[in-house]
Amino acid sequence: MFSHLPHLPLAHTPTPLEPLPRLSAALGGPRLYVKRDDQTGLAGGGNKTRKLEFLVADALQREADSLITIGSAQSNHCRQTAAAAAKHGLRCVLVLRGHPPAHITGNLLLDHLLGAEVVWSGNRDREAVMAEVAAREQAAGRGPYPVPLGGSNALGAAGYALAMLELKDQQAAAGLRFDRIVFASSSGGTHAGLVAGARLAGFDGEVLGISIDEDRETLRARVAAVATETAQLAGRPHAYSAGDIAVNADYLGQGYGILGAPERDAIRRFAQTEGLLLDPVYTGRAAAGLLDLIRRGVIGRAETVLFWHTGGTPALFAYAEQLLA
Ligand SMILES: *Cc1c(COP(=O)(O)O)cnc(C)c1O
Numbered sequence: 450m451f452s453h454l455p456h457l458p459l460a461h462t463p464t465p466l467e468p469l470p471r472l473s474a475a476l477g478g479p480r481l482y483v484k485r486d487d488q489t490g491l492a493g494g495g496n497k498t499r500k501l502e503f504l505v506a507d508a509l510q511r512e513a514d515s516l517i518t519i520g521s522a523q524s525n526h527c528r529q530t531a532a533a534a535a536k537h538g539l540r541c542v543l544v545l546r547g548h549p550p551a552h553i554t555g556n557l558l559l560d561h562l563l564g565a566e567v568v569w570s571g572n573r574d575r576e577a578v579m580a581e582v583a584a585r586e587q588a589a590g591r592g593p594y595p596v597p598l599g600g601s602n603a604l605g606a607a608g609y610a611l612a613m614l615e616l617k618d619q620q621a622a623a624g625l626r627f628d629r630i631v632f633a634s635s636s637g638g639t640h641a642g643l644v645a646g647a648r649l650a651g652f653d654g655e656v657l658g659i660s661i662d663e664d665r666e667t668l669r670a671r672v673a674a675v676a677t678e679t680a681q682l683a684g685r686p687h688a689y690s691a692g693d694i695a696v697n698a699d700y701l702g703q704g705y706g707i708l709g710a711p712e713r714d715a716i717r718r719f720a721q722t723e724g725l726l727l728d729p730v731y732t733g734r735a736a737a738g739l740l741d742l743i744r745r746g747v748i749g750r751a752e753t754v755l756f757w758h759t760g761g762t763p764a765l766f767a768y769a770e771q772l773l774a
Contacts, residue, residue, distance in 0.1 A: 450610070450611060450614065450649065450683055451503070451607050451610070451611065451682065451683060453684075454503060454506070454507075454604070454607065454682070455503075455506035455507060455509070455510045456502055456503055456506050457501075457502050457505055457506040457509070457537070458502065459489075459491050459498050459501055459502050459505070459533055459536070460489040460490060460491065460498040460499050460502060461488065461489055461490035461494075462489070462499075462612075462615060463615045463618070463619060464484060464485045464486050464488050464489060464615075465484075465485040465488060466482060466483075466484055466485070466616070466619045466620075466623065466755075467482065467483050467485060468480075468481070468482050469481040469482060469483055469722075469723050469725070469756070471722040471723055472718070472719065472722040472723050475718075475722055476740070476743055476750075477750060478743075478749075478750030478751060478752075479628075479743065479748060479749065479750055479751065479752040479753060479754045480752070480753045480754070481754055481755075481756060482625070482627070482753070482754070482755045482756070483723075483725065483755070483756045483757075483758050484616065484630075484755055484756070484757045484758060485758055486498075486499070486612070486757060486758055486759055486760055487726070487728075487732075487758045487759070487760040487761070487762055489760070491529055491532050491533065491536075492528060492529065492531075492532035492559060492563060493525075493528065493529075493532075493556075493559060493760070493762070493763045494529075494760050495525045495526075495528075495529055495759060495760025495761055496525075496609075496639050496759035496760055497525060497526040497529040497530065497599070497600050497760075498529050498533070498608075499608030499609060499611070499612055499642075500599075500600035500601070500604075500605030500606070500608045500609070500638055500639075500642075501529060501530060501533045501596075501600060501605075501608075502608055503604045503605060503607050503608055504596055504600055504604055504605055505533045505534075505537060505539075507594075507604055508539065508594035508596075509537065509539075511592075511594065512592060513539070513592045513593060513594035514539060514540060514591055514592045514593075515534070515539055515540035515541065515542060515586055515591055515592065515593045515594065516530055516533070516534045516539050516540070516541045516542075516593075516594050516596055517541075517542045517543075517544070517579060517582055517583055517586065517593050517594070517595050517596065518530045518541075518543060518544070518579075518595070518596035518597075518598075518600075519543070519544045519545070519546075519570075519575045519576070519578075519579050519598055520543065520544075520545060520546070520598070520599075521545065521546045521547075521705070521706060522545050522546065522547065522550055522556075522557050522767075523555050523556045523557065523706065523730065523763075523764040523767050524543075524545065524556060525556055525728075525731075525760055525761045525763070525764065526598075526599050526600060526636075527543045527545065527556065527560060527565070528556040528559045528560055528563070528763065530543070530565075530596055530600070531543065531559070531560050531563040531564070531565035532559075532563050534563075534565070535563050535564055539594075540566070540591070541563070541564070541565040541566065542565065542566045542567075542568060542582050542586070542593070543560055543565045543566070543567050543568065544568045544569075544570055544575055544578050544579045544582060545557075545567055545568070545569055545570065546569075546570055546575055547569065547570065547571070548569055548571060549567075549569055552767075554766050554767045555763050555764045555765070555766045555767035555768075556763045556764055556767070557767070559763060568582055579595065583595055597636075598636050599635060599636025599637070599638055600636075600638055601636035601637050601638025601639075601641070601675060602638070602675065602678070603641075603675055603678035603679045603681070603682050604682070605638045605642075606638045606639075606641040606642035606645065606675050606676070606678075606679040607642065607679055607682055607683070608642060609638065609639050609640075609641070609642020609643050609645075609646060610642045610643075610645045610646035610649060610679055610683060611642075611646065612642065612643070612646065613642070613643055613645075613646025613647055613649065613650045613652060614646060614649060614650050616630075616650070616652075616755075617650040617651070617652065625753060626654070626753065627652075627654045627753055627754065627755045628654050628655065628749075628752040628753055628754060629654050629655040629656075629657050629748065629752065629754050629755070630643065630652075630654060630655070630656050630657065630754075630755045630757055631657050631659065631735065631738075631739045631742075631748075631754060631755070631756050631757070632657075632658060632659070632735055632756070632757035632758075632759055633658070633659055633661050633731035633732055633734060633735035633759050634658030634659060634660055634661065634663075634668060634672070634696065634735075635660070635661040635662055635663065635731065636671075637658075637663075637668060637671040637672045637675055638675060639658075639757075639759060640656070640658040640668075640672045640676075640694070640696075641671075641672045641673075641674075641675035641676040641679055642676075642679060643656050643757075644656050644672060644676040644689065644693070644694060645676045645679040645680045645683065645687075645689075648680065648685070648687060649683060649685060655695050656695060657695045657696075657697060658672070658694075658695065658696050658697070659697050659700055659734065659735040659738040659739070660696055660697065660698035660700070660701065661701070661705065661730065661731055661734055661735070662701065662704065662705035663698065664698055665696045665697075665698040666691065668694075668696045668698065669691035669692075669694040669696050670691045672689075672694045672696070673689040673690055673691050673693060673694050674689075676689040676693075676694070677689045697738060697742070699738065699741075700734055700735075700737055700738040700741070702734065705730070706729075706730050708729045708730075708733070708768055708771040708772070711734070711737035711741070712729060712733035712734050712737050713733070713771070713772060713774070714737065714740075715727065715733050715734075715736040715737040715739075715740055716728075716729065716733045716736070716765075716772065718736075718740065719736055725758075726762045726765065727758070727761075727762070728760065728761025728762050728763075728764050728765060729761075729764055729765060729767075729768040729771070729772065730761060730764055731759055731760075731761050732758055732759055732760070732761055735756075735759075736756065739754075739756060
């Protein structure tokens with residue numbers, strides 16, 4: 450699958466598939482498992498690494514000499530892009546939202562250690578600033594490769610279609626069948642790849658994205674579009690519509706990156722029952738959604754459910770005060 454596309458090994462795969470027996474018991478079911486994509490291995494790991502295996506390979510094939518991308522100050526995507534660039538001798542420019550924070554910590558600290566140049570977008574549109582940076586690089590005789598927000602185009606999503614085939618083998622080896630896969634969905638590339646991969650792998654459970662910062666219909670439409678392009682890229686065309694995409698947008702809280710009581714409780718619960726660290730922005734919110742859906746009986750106690758951990762733990766350090774509140 451995707452063997453016609455250039456591909457670089459960046460991630461430690463297969464990532465572990467582990468049971469969560471103490472958490473499952475504490476909840477009285479369902480049987481919970483976790484897929485450890487927080488352990489993909491690239492400078493702190495996370496879900497962007499699988500996408501970058503295709504995106505950076507494409508950049509190198511096009512003879513680019515720098516990667517440019519966008520994100521927030523605590524972007525895990527930017528940190529992993531900076532690491533992939535360093536590993537392959539490329540320059541990296543990160544356009545980050547807003548103004549420089551008072552303290553450099555978490556992912557932003559790692560961006561600096563990894564040698565990325567950081568440009569703050571201030572009050573301006575990030576995409577516009579990214580286009581300016583690309584033009585500036587070109588004018589200086591360089592070959593910039595723009596990586597989209599979250600690495601979420603079909604090329605990036607191909608990484609998650611392959612991850613679904615990886616899971617299929619692990620499920621078979623362990624004699625498991627998941628009724629649902631639950632994970633954090635934001636720019637939609639992970640979701641799109643899992644949806645396209647589910648069809649390729651013959652997975653018939655639900656692929657349920659917990660929206661982090663987007664209303665349900667916007668995210669469904671975006672995921673359907675990228676999943677359709679990913680299926681095309683796989684040589685197994687299939688047209689997805691918004692109605693095919695499972696999104697729950699009931700856990701947006703006070704907005705992107707704002708840690709509330711549900712996230713804090715979920716982070717403590719996973720940490721204290723399983724020794725498993727979630728992150729404050731994405732997996733903490735998705736896990737809070739998962740716990741609430743179980744509590745309300747939407748996810749049944751007799752099910753077998755996979756929580757796909759997408760990483761992000763370096764951002765914990767940027768949220769110390771809110772986490773201890
Ligand atoms: C980027 C990110 C997500 C969301 O993935 P998308 O492909 O952008 O939807 C989830 N969790 C973490 C930790 C992330 O960094």
